[in-house]
Amino acid sequence: MRHSQKAKAFTLVELLVVIAIIGILVGLLLPAVQAAREAARRMQCSNNLKQLGLAMHNYHDVYLKFPTGGLPVTLYRIGWPGRIFDFIEEGNRLDAMNSMSADALVTITPYRTLGAPHNGAHEIFANPIPAFACPSSPLGEQARSAPQINVQQGTLHYRANAGSANYGMVAGSDSGKTISTSGVIYPLSKTKFAHITDGTSSTLLIGEISDRQGWTDGMLNGWGGIQPWTWGYYYYGATSGWLQIDNKYVQYPINFPGSVTTNASPYRSAHPGGAQFSFSDGSTRFQSETMDLNILHALATRAQGEVISTP
Numbered sequence: 001m002r003h004s005q006k007a008k009a010f011t012l013v014e015l016l017v018v019i020a021i022i023g024i025l026v027g028l029l030l031p032a033v034q035a036a037r038e039a040a041r042r043m044q045c046s047n048n049l050k051q052l053g054l055a056m057h058n059y060h061d062v063y064l065k066f067p068t069g070g071l072p073v074t075l076y077r078i079g080w081p082g083r084i085f086d087f088i089e090e091g092n093r094l095d096a097m098n099s100m101s102a103d104a105l106v107t108i109t110p111y112r113t114l115g116a117p118h119n120g121a122h123e124i125f126a127n128p129i130p131a132f133a134c135p136s137s138p139l140g141e142q143a144r145s146a147p148q149i150n151v152q153q154g155t156l157h158y159r160a161n162a163g164s165a166n167y168g169m170v171a172g173s174d175s176g177k178t179i180s181t182s183g184v185i186y187p188l189s190k191t192k193f194a195h196i197t198d199g200t201s202s203t204l205l206i207g208e209i210s211d212r213q214g215w216t217d218g219m220l221n222g223w224g225g226i227q228p229w230t231w232g233y234y235y236y237g238a239t240s241g242w243l244q245i246d247n248k249y250v251q252y253p254i255n256f257p258g259s260v261t262t263n264a265s266p267y268r269s270a271h272p273g274g275a276q277f278s279f280s281d282g283s284t285r286f287q288s289e290t291m292d293l294n295i296l297h298a299l300a301t302r303a304q305g306e307v308i309s310t311p
Contacts, residue, residue, distance in 0.1 A: 079232015
């Protein structure tokens, strides 16, 4: 005799238990996946800073000094990012800029001007430069240029170290135009390795400013906020002072969320717990937001004789 046998199926309770187990496993796995993705993004950001630090060294080899943080030329000029193009495989971009206007780094102002020879909406300025953008930043690879022209240009998530608010300060016509000259890259700087007597491994070169971290829209898009690489500085005159856009001096802790002065916007990032920095010896290190502010000030100066130890 042939016996028929029904296939055994899940009961509703068993099905709910399986779904619950799968949900728990997904809940446990998702943070690990997100952590792995952030670790990869953080590594890419570190590689960006490594590339920029190496480019700065190569620039120094050729010109026997680091790029300056500003020249005495008025209006919204391109700063150190354009000066290292030849050393980050962006030489064609610089050649194209120079075809618009000879010596383009001091003769065009694409940040604020659409007309020739500035051509602020041109793809040369609109297309992102991967080495200038932190992949963890929620702000993307482009930043809004001046409100007057309101175009998107390639962003800059890394700012050079101009020094400390405790040393070498030069007053401008108001507090927003005061600068520090105690770092490596600042207005009119001509810094050489020989000038970094505190030690290149103990002196910041470039750090992250890649996240809004509580900034209002006005702060984010203001002169101290996250701007395109097309604007490095503004020179107001010998007695009036400067805006420092692609270089900043240290006055606030890392990831400081409050209102800040233009030239001293704090280093900040979307990486949990701190921000990434390139040091003057070419090394790249993550620095905690809980770092003692006095240590951060010491890292920002090139020749104050501090003895410090960093991770």
